[in-house]
Amino acid sequence: MVRDFAIALNLKPFQVIGSLMELNKVVSITSVIEEADARKVAEKHGYVLEIRHRGEGAQPVKKVEKNTDDDPALLALRPPVVCVLGHVDHGKTTLLDYFRKTNVVSGEAGGITQHIGAYSVKYQGEKPEYNGRTVTFLDTPGHAAFAKMRERGASVTDIAVLVVAADDGFMPQTEEALKFAQKHATAIVCAVNKVDAKGANIDRVKQQMQQRGITPEDWGGETITNAVSALKGTGMNELLESILLQAEILDLKANPKCAAQGVVIESQMETGRGPTATVIVQKGTLKAGDSFVCGETWCKVRALMDERGGRIQNSSPGTPALVLGWDAVPAPGTKFQTLKNDREARELAEEAALAGRKGS
Template sequence: MKILIRWLYRAAFLLYDFSIMTNNETKNLIQRPPIVVVMGHVDHGKTQLLDYIRKTSVVEKEAGGITQHIGAYEITHKERKITFLDTPGHEAFSKIRARGAHVADIAVLVVAADEGVKPQTIEALGHIKKSELPFIVAINKIDKPNANPEKVKKELADNGVLLESWGGQISSVELSAKEGTKVEELLDLIGLLADVADLKADPNSDGRGVVIEARRDPRRGPTASLVVLDGTVKVGDYIAASSISGRVKALEDFLGKPVGSATFSSPALVIGLEDTPDVGAEFITSKEPITAAIKMAKQLGDFIEKTLEPEVKPNYVYAIVKGDVQSSVEALTDSLNKIKLENGAVKVLKSEAGDVNESDLKQALTTRAVVVAFNVKIDSAAQNMIRSLVASGSGHTINIVEGKIIYELLDSFKEKAEARLKPRATREELGRLDILAIFRQEKNRQVIGGKVAQGKAVKNTRVEVMRKDMVLGEGRITNLQQEKKDVSEVLEGKECGMVFEPGEPKIAAGDMLIFFKKLV
């Protein structure tokens, strides 16, 4: 479904591009800097390598001023620019790394000299080969006493990667990201591959590229990190990414400095979109509004989504996912959907960047969803709602798992989900009664009247109070009368009066009582 809708948006973009191309003159193509993605197994030194390159290639006072993470940064090596994608390393982020590979021109596959080829190494190779990316192998951690580069080369050969030193065509460098040994040689190789690829773009054309990060800033609203692949994005341009559109109000470079424009291969933060776009979404810009194609694709997408709505399955544990940035949200959602439960399945109802708010909690309360909060806060209105629920003594609770480590969040969610799906005492429904009138409400009891809509109303049984689709609480019917006579039960279609204990929750006309008995 999502793939189909994504292609509708892409088709709309292509139609829009075609209409522009027919009016444009021949492109003024010039050389553009390469975009590089660093990939490999967790703990093999990707982050350390990126950190070393950033610290040694960005002016020191500027590097110290980086206050935000926009998913990419730009360096200058021997008077030529190189853009590095700063993608997460944990296996839960494979989806984002795959998207990163599609954005990049060149990949660097990092393999630790002391550990060799690991599962994520093979996974990264798959992304690289699928994207047909030229790549370099960086054999890292050669400073380790148990480093064995030759073993790494053999394991790579066993997986179809033959390095130049073994008679193949893939360049490699043995380096130490910790000490900086031969990192400059790696940057030289990247420059060489970029020359061979002959990367070109037109600085005068409308901007186009890919969203690599997105988040909702409490002060500035939706923001998106972009990598420009062609053309130039300027403040004041109209912009669209999938179904999200807007106008560029402000641009910042990777250092957080305001800029008037961003051209090809540059990472930039854009402010002005009406909502947070999906990570991996393609974007286009124009000096004219980009609305017709987007609206057409959205209408088609909405129609297909409603027409092909999947069948609802039982035994779901619902989740509402909130995260600091869109890439974290997507990765967490992807991981939750992969969790295997013995007696059911996980269904993510909502996933978005931003703090947990009152709307999230209301949805969680009515659907019994678990709120999964990654590196975000619970806003003041939501905290007040939680305090009110506790103070009411209604027994209603909202399950929230929060933290800054994805492994722990997933473990906590699975624990709650398994507990919820465990076989436990069930109940037999006896009947349903519509509340027609409230005669008296006291501290410990309520005198009410209603009509049996289904089954029967039975004295001295437990009842559940329902308002629309929300369970307000439970109580017991201690007295039942029909035509002013005490009775033990009232059948379907008949009206009756009754005493409900306790005095909470407060019942109202239009509510429903469900009569039931528990079964062990």
């Protein structure tokens, strides 16, 4: 039973329930845990389980050496993962387009972003303390039809940039985006866009921010706020500096030398390439030739590519990569974990798929 198992591991019941939910098990405090699941949960928390069936005596739990992946001595600074959120047509893609220096806007159906993309942007301003620093942007759709995709994109986010048009102010999707940002991001930076548009009223936007509990810094609050024109580039360097400042405050670090783990941001079947997926590495370094399991799918990395289609040797914490070599298209939002070899990855994926079929 979950309650008894938690006591045996010296954990709170909610910690055991959370670990089981990661294994796609829906349980309560009185649920009975399957043997295989109990072993996995115990291992995650640094224990080896010795199962003794009824009549064989008590079930001892042996403590083993704790996972050292998060040892502070091994952690290094990583780029912030930033999600750009806001109402449709308030200029999210134009803002990203300015940073990427590529014309994404004109190539999109109906001017609405169709997929979540991940892009690495290098700081090119004049502040020496930020030289060489990069920011990973997730381009999440803002249209109401893509609400679920946006929520998925925000789930790996350190900092959310809330884009509000200076002429429109807060709109229904801005409210929705703010809720997502507050739920999924550690910090929020506000970009008041279209400051050069007719009818632009920055103070009105700041008043609306104050009413919603995200008071701007210059109004005595804690939310870093930048007035920008993404179309003309006004204030954009300052916005990137604000993001890097917020990242400094959050002290974002990860171990680049452990087994790579991360999250699938988007996935698709590509002609000539087969299944591909954009991933964000959260710890460790992902390299060509690595094997990993990702839910019911597995992958032996055939190639890693950046957002411009160029091949890269590896992907470190906080950076995005397009991964080739999957056995099938993975589900977006699924976490991946590198393993010793492709045989182990295949077996774990098959076990997950079998468990999924049994549970459905």
